[in-house]
Amino acid sequence: MRWLKNLWLTLNRPATFLTLGTISLAGFIMGVVFWGGFNTAIEATNTEEFCISCHSMESKPYQELQKTVHWSNHSGVRATCPDCHVPHSWGRKIARKMEASSDVWGWFFQTVNTDAKFESKRMEMASREWARFDRDDSLACKGCHDYDSMKWDSMSKLAQKQMKRAAENDQSCVDCHKGIAHTLPDMGTARAPELIAEVGTGPNSFNLQQDYYSALTKPLYFSENGDVEAGTLNVATKVKVLESTDRRVKIAISGWRKKIGAGRVIYYDFGINMLTAQLSKDAAKTDGIINGFEEKEDDMTGLKWQRVETQLWTDAEYLIAEQQPLWDYARDTFRSSCSVCHTQPDEAHFDANTWPGMFQGMIAFVNMDQDTQALVQKYLQQHSSTFVKKEH
Amino acid sequence: MKTKQAEQKQKTRTGELRALGLIIVVLFPVLSVFGIGAYGLVIWVIQAFGGVVSH
Numbered sequence: 001m002r003w004l005k006n007l008w009l010t011l012n013r014p015a016t017f018l019t020l021g022t023i024s025l026a027g028f029i030m031g032v033v034f035w036g037g038f039n040t041a042i043e044a045t046n047t048e049e050f051c052i053s054c055h056s057m058e059s060k061p062y063q064e065l066q067k068t069v070h071w072s073n074h075s076g077v078r079a080t081c082p083d084c085h086v087p088h089s090w091g092r093k094i095a096r097k098m099e100a101s102s103d104v105w106g107w108f109f110q111t112v113n114t115d116a117k118f119e120s121k122r123m124e125m126a127s128r129e130w131a132r133f134d135r136d137d138s139l140a141c142k143g144c145h146d147y148d149s150m151k152w153d154s155m156s157k158l159a160q161k162q163m164k165r166a167a168e169n170d171q172s173c174v175d176c177h178k179g180i181a182h183t184l185p186d187m188g189t190a191r192a193p194e195l196i197a198e199v200g201t202g203p204n205s206f207n208l209q210q211d212y213y214s215a216l217t218k219p220l221y222f223s224e225n226g227d228v229e230a231g232t233l234n235v236a237t238k239v240k241v242l243e244s245t246d247r248r249v250k251i252a253i254s255g256w257r258k259k260i261g262a263g264r265v266i267y268y269d270f271g272i273n274m275l276t277a278q279l280s281k282d283a284a285k286t287d288g289i290i291n292g293f294e295e296k297e298d299d300m301t302g303l304k305w306q307r308v309e310t311q312l313w314t315d316a317e318y319l320i321a322e323q324q325p326l327w328d329y330a331r332d333t334f335r336s337s338c339s340v341c342h343t344q345p346d347e348a349h350f351d352a353n354t355w356p357g358m359f360q361g362m363i364a365f366v367n368m369d370q371d372t373q374a375l376v377q378k379y380l381q382q383h384s385s386t387f388v389k390k391e392h
Numbered sequence: 393m394k395t396k397q398a399e400q401k402q403k404t405r406t407g408e409l410r411a412l413g414l415i416i417v418v419l420f421p422v423l424s425v426f427g428i429g430a431y432g433l434v435i436w437v438i439q440a441f442g443g444v445v446s447h
Binding site: 007011016017018023030038091095096097098099 | 404405407408410411414415417421424428429435436439
């Protein structure tokens with residue numbers, strides 16, 4: 001403690017031996033040396049060599065980059081890791097460096113050091129990176145790519161239209177251009193984690209004879225514990241619970257089917273191609289599974305339709321009591337996904353039989369898992385002009 | 393008497409040199425790094441809650 005007191009005494013009175021010149025020169029030189037050293041250190045962490053000095057960065061993202069146009073192209077420009085992943089302005093660069101301290105954590109505890117670990121975290125890591133690009137309006141891309149410098153003439157008509165729209169809004173590039181420098185995470189097989197987070201997995205016990213709605217596309221079974229599947233129940237479909245055990249519930253599904261082939265597809269209503277359930281061939285052919293009632297002919301197509309009811313078993317989870325949360329989620333997804341590239345049409349702009357074609361034609365442009373796809377399509381059909389005609 | 397004064401002078405001189413060295417080689421650089429780090433952290437936190445910072 002004494003040295004600290006002595007130090008303070010020395011600092012707190014005018015220097016008796018050191019001249020003002022010595023002190024200011026020493027301060028100036030150290031300032032230059034420090035600032036130079038600091039920026040050199042920051043620059044050193046901003047090089048590709050530094051990034052790929054970690055095995056997990058070298059073995060996956062760096063290898064993937066080498067297959068893309070950002071690595072090799074006829075203009076001879078190559079993007080290195082920090083070009084895209086570190087903001088270029090000083091303040092945000094420092095912020096990103098602080099943020100990257102969590103990567104040191106990941107390196108220390110080896111969270112992505114093997115292929116399997118990396119793949120299982122790919123979606124999470126990619127989502128985080130997309131969020132960063134979104135937050136920055138893809139400024140890192142715009143360091144090289146400039147809307148104002150684009151050669152519109154050499155783009156296709158469709159590309160021109162989309163790009164000009166994006167330019168008007170100064171849109172973030174990764175809104176559309178995902179998976180262009182690294183492998184796109186597998187998004188088609190995950191079972192709608194965001195949807196389930198929103199609507200829940202359903203109640204623990206069911207009230208018999210009450211209506212419930214499927215929160216995912218669900219398998220149907222012949223019996224309460226057998227493994228033989230009898231088909232699938234579409235998402236957001238109303239069913240009535242008849243019996244319940246620990247694992248499964250017996251449900252009643254009603255709708256209409258076309259009288260062609262085995263007639264194994266059940267639709268929402270007469271003449272409306274809105275999927276309710278799809279039974280297997282075996283199930284459709286087994287006596288007593290599908291109970292048929294009155295028949296009607298559709299003048300538009302000349303097809304005979306029949307009202308049907310079936311009673312089958314399904315897993316007790318992902319059956320929820322309310323339908324509205326499903327529609328809320330579908331509406332938000334529809335609005336955010338479609339408006340990325342164009343003004344989305346009004347739900348009631350098409351009828352229930354036109355929406356599937358329109359929707360399937362656009363689905364390739366967005367990243368939507370199969371459950372969410374099915375849900376959004378059903379939402380659009382259910383809110384189409386077929387059902388909301390009276391409000392117009 | 394004279395040697396004692398000289399000794400005292402020498403002591404002050406060493407003390408001043410040491411203090412100068414300590415401050416500009418160790419203390420101020422360390423403070424600067426902390427300061428810049430804190431600045432980065434603040435921007436990070438602001439961006440996490442309130443969207444992008446313009447500089």
